[in-house]
Amino acid sequence: MAIRADSVHRSEQFFPWVDVIGGDRTAAGMDVNANTALTLSSYFACIRNASEDIGKIPAYVYEQLRPRGRQLAVDHPNYDLLRIEPNEEMSAMTFKETLMHHAMNRGGGFAWIEREDGWPSALWPIHPSRVRIKRDDTKRLVYDVRGEDFSQEGDVRFQQRDMIHIHGLGSVGTNGYVMSALAADAIGLGLASRNYASKFFKHDATPRTVIMYPERMFKSKDAVKHFKQRWQEVQAGENTHKMAVLQEGMKIQQLSVSPEDAQLI
Secondary structure: OOOOHHHHOOOOOOOOHHHHOOOEEOOOOOEEOHHHHOOOHHHHHHHHHHHHHHHHOOOOOEEEOOOOOEEEOOOOHHHHHHHOOOEOOEOHHHHHHHHHHHHHHHOOEEEEEEEEOOEEEEEEEEOHHHEEEEEOOOOOEEEEEOOOOOOOOOOEEEEHHHEEEEOOOOOOOOOOOOHHHHOHHHHHHHHHHHHHHHHHHHOOOOOOEEEEOOOOOOOOHHHHHHHHHHHHHHHOHHHOOOOOOOOOOOEEEEOOOOHHHHHHO
16 A cells, blocks of 8 residues: 555645635635634534534444345444444544534545455545545546655545545535535625624724814824824723823714624624
8 A cells, every 4th residue: 555544544734725725705805715614603513513413323234134134244344443443543433523524514524444455444534635536547436645745746546445435415426515615605704793793892892982183183193103002001901991081172082883783793
């Protein structure tokens, strides 16, 4: 085998630019990709709940009886892999939970079937950002997997028999839709609303303040900058809402929050 088990099952540390660079720029002005989408609590909760529920469902291997019926095939090599421990590093629940999460958030969940003497000996999840689905010269589906670093030239190709591929609804039937891309605008709106509200409450939910002066107060930009800095120091943090004393005809006017902004927050 041309690729090691310890490099196949690792995930997030490989090719991180696939996830953090780019993404769809939404109408709300937010860049949404598979990683940023998970920072929206409602989206994360949906992915988590579905993944955990699937992970809890036990998977059994059955032996078909003749002429009819079936029984648990507890001696079958795949029984323990699917029911108890797919590999030495994770439980069966974690394995199914991981593949389900990848299938929903990234369009496909992948796992390499490691074999000994032709029989499956371990199942190793592969991060979808490292997998490219292609067709070989015979038009059969194959999976090209990127290695663990730049030193490896080219991808490692896996045949269908050596790859578990789980996906949901898709346009061609060989891969599923990426939910974070389909719902990018809705996710972007949620992220933008959260950021707007967070910044609003960061400033103690106080509307912006304008200080009016009947004449030109300062003769230089530095003086204006210094006055603004001192005002923020006096009125920010623990000093918020404390009484301010103004001199020489200064007046304070607060720019109120519109009903629409208040409702959004």
